[in-house]
Amino acid sequence: xxxxxxxxxxxxxxxxxxxxxxxxxxxxxxxxxxxxxxxxxxxxxxxxxxxxxxxxxxxxxxxxxxxxxxxxxxxxxxxxxxxxxxxxxxxxxxxxxxxxxxxxxxxxxxxxxxxxxxxxxxxxxxxxxxxxxxxxxxxxxxxxxxxxxxxxxxxxxxxxxxxxxxxxxxxxxxxxxxxxxxxxxxxxxxxxxxxxxxxxxxxxxxxxxxxxxxxxxxxxxxxxxxxxxxxxxxxxxxxxxxxxxxxxxxxxxxxxxxxxxxxxxxxxxxxxxxxxxxxxxxxxxxxxxxxxxxx
Amino acid sequence: xxxxxxxxxxxxxxxxxxxxxxxxxxxxxxxxxxxxxxxxxxxxxxxxxxxxxxxxxxxxxxxxxxxxxxxxxxxxxxxxxxxxxxxxxxxxxxxxxxxxxxxxxxxxxxxxxxxxxxxxxxxxxxxxxxxxxxxxxxxxxxxxxxxxxxxxxxxxxxxxxxxxxxxxxxxxxxxxxxxxxxxxxxxxxxxxxxxxxxxxxxxxxxxxxxxxxxxxxxxxxxxxxxxxxxxxxxxxxxxxxxxxxxxxxxxxxxxxxxxxxxxxxxxxxxxxxxxxxxxxxxxxxxxxxxxxxxxxxxxxxxxxxxxxxxxxxxxxxxxxxxxxxxxxx
Numbered sequence: 251x252x253x254x255x256x257x258x259x260x261x262x263x264x265x266x267x268x269x270x271x272x273x274x275x276x277x278x279x280x281x282x283x284x285x286x287x288x289x290x291x292x293x294x295x296x297x298x299x300x301x302x303x304x305x306x307x308x309x310x311x312x313x314x315x316x317x318x319x320x321x322x323x324x325x326x327x328x329x330x331x332x333x334x335x336x337x338x339x340x341x342x343x344x345x346x347x348x349x350x351x352x353x354x355x356x357x358x359x360x361x362x363x364x365x366x367x368x369x370x371x372x373x374x375x376x377x378x379x380x381x382x383x384x385x386x387x388x389x390x391x392x393x394x395x396x397x398x399x400x401x402x403x404x405x406x407x408x409x410x411x412x413x414x415x416x417x418x419x420x421x422x423x424x425x426x427x428x429x430x431x432x433x434x435x436x437x438x439x440x441x442x443x444x445x446x447x448x449x450x451x452x453x454x455x456x457x458x459x460x461x462x463x464x465x466x467x468x469x470x471x472x473x474x475x476x477x478x479x480x481x482x483x484x485x486x487x488x489x490x491x492x493x494x495x496x497x498x499x500x501x502x503x504x505x506x507x508x509x510x511x512x513x514x515x516x517x518x519x520x521x522x523x524x525x526x527x528x529x530x531x532x533x534x535x536x537x538x539x540x541x542x543x544x545x
Numbered sequence: 546x547x548x549x550x551x552x553x554x555x556x557x558x559x560x561x562x563x564x565x566x567x568x569x570x571x572x573x574x575x576x577x578x579x580x581x582x583x584x585x586x587x588x589x590x591x592x593x594x595x596x597x598x599x600x601x602x603x604x605x606x607x608x609x610x611x612x613x614x615x616x617x618x619x620x621x622x623x624x625x626x627x628x629x630x631x632x633x634x635x636x637x638x639x640x641x642x643x644x645x646x647x648x649x650x651x652x653x654x655x656x657x658x659x660x661x662x663x664x665x666x667x668x669x670x671x672x673x674x675x676x677x678x679x680x681x682x683x684x685x686x687x688x689x690x691x692x693x694x695x696x697x698x699x700x701x702x703x704x705x706x707x708x709x710x711x712x713x714x715x716x717x718x719x720x721x722x723x724x725x726x727x728x729x730x731x732x733x734x735x736x737x738x739x740x741x742x743x744x745x746x747x748x749x750x751x752x753x754x755x756x757x758x759x760x761x762x763x764x765x766x767x768x769x770x771x772x773x774x775x776x777x778x779x780x781x782x783x784x785x786x787x788x789x790x791x792x793x794x795x796x797x798x799x800x801x802x803x804x805x806x807x808x809x810x811x812x813x814x815x816x817x818x819x820x821x822x823x824x825x826x827x828x829x830x831x832x833x834x835x836x837x838x839x840x841x842x843x844x845x846x847x848x849x850x851x852x853x854x855x856x857x858x859x860x861x862x863x864x865x866x867x868x869x870x871x872x873x874x
Contacts, residue, residue: 273667276667279658280669283662283673283677283738284677286734287677287680287737287738290680290691290692290695290734291680291691294691306700308700309705310700310702310705352587355586359581359583359584362580363576363579363580364580365576365578366577371587371588378591380792380848381595381841382796382844383796384837385840386594386599387824387837388601388602388824388830388833388837389598389605389834390594392601392830393598395612409590411590412586413586413590419587444583469682473683473684473686475684475685475803476798491684491685494686494687494690495803498690498803512690512694513691516690516691519684519686519687520684524683527678528675531675534678534743535743539743539747
């Protein structure tokens, strides 16, 4: 009795010590990683508010002496950013719509119907993961050239209306499989056809999964660089990422410094992604877990 | 609509025994047609944007084709050229392999490390997860630009910070020895805290807590718990992440295109960069198609190899096959 009364506080204190040590390791680790991950962001935002001469001073300063918010409207008008934004909005909106609707339809087919070669077709879906874009790009380019689609937004939109890719199909299918079939059966007994079952019963239940697909699709198309680079030529057609590249490589008159403006342009481009991320954080985690874990 | 009235048996049917199977087959056929209809966007897309281009590029790879004049059959010349004459083919493959090895190794370990940290369940975990995740949604052009500028040899932030601790930093992107590691760092910045980390985190949270408690009673330390419980139980997650990281790393292009232009002195002139230039700057479509097919074969062989090797180290709980476990029925 006496022995255990002495031993217990001792035990508790070593456990507390261990927790403390783990805590120190944890906060040190995440602190360093936060500097690595978040530092460059902060640096870019702060630099975008500096004036040109402050950019090149050494040693570098963290904060601008006076925040030059006018860098933003100046950059916005320097190259047709509005045009780029509009083009990206069109591409992103339509491609996103295509991916979410067709991925939902295809996933519904795989999740709820029996048909010949189903296993084979599903394997085909997943095997396209192993076909990088590089492999198909040359004939695709020639196909779009043949269709007269080069230097239009069509090649960035139309291919995304065909199922939306293996990730999204898989994610939606996984979600459909978690919904009990009793819901479908009940609706069917009431005389609903398969499309009405999908539209009226399953889609409302799948809202989180559909939102997740939409968000990832948004990011994918907003950030896309290679496809616009290959398919677009004239600046009026450029999407935002290509527009920023155009700004980076186009010369300024009379050697006007541009680095701080380029930082402002970078912020302008990344802003919608960052805002979307903060607005819809929980969908990111859920969506990734659903599509990734069980792969 | 007829499917919804199963109770009314047609009066004209000769016998109930023969009507039931017929109804079942027509129902099954109807289901099959509907199912195929629903997956038809994928089937069409697969034919137009995957199968046809692959066959077409196999054909083109055996021709000389500059878009203006019709393709001219040259047999295996493109492949022969790649392996014997084109020095940049071998060198770009070599650079890509270097990039990929570093990027996969540090990327996967980094994501796992970050996930292990966040799995400690200390206060503030969600906030940190947000900070970690943010770079992965940053557009590649934005991250390339902002790092180019941090890497600036004379006035850049990084070399300034290194100078504070007495290290004279290299020229980073402008040095042929440091250019690849520099790009790897940008890539790690954009990928460690992203979906790969979240997948690891989910894997870690799936490890039953009781197992650790049982091991603790047996006197297991932190390392042996990690080695004998965590690692085997998250090995499917690890496998998934490694496969995707390899495919992604081999495709490296945009980063180099924006940040280094393939330089200095071809130090970051990766395989896909070479393919891109041949196709869209030199209009050598046939050669680019041959490069594309070789690339596909490399990806395919590496992935199949992984699946083969995975039997040795990936552990699926309960000995089930992985597909069965995920199917949910």
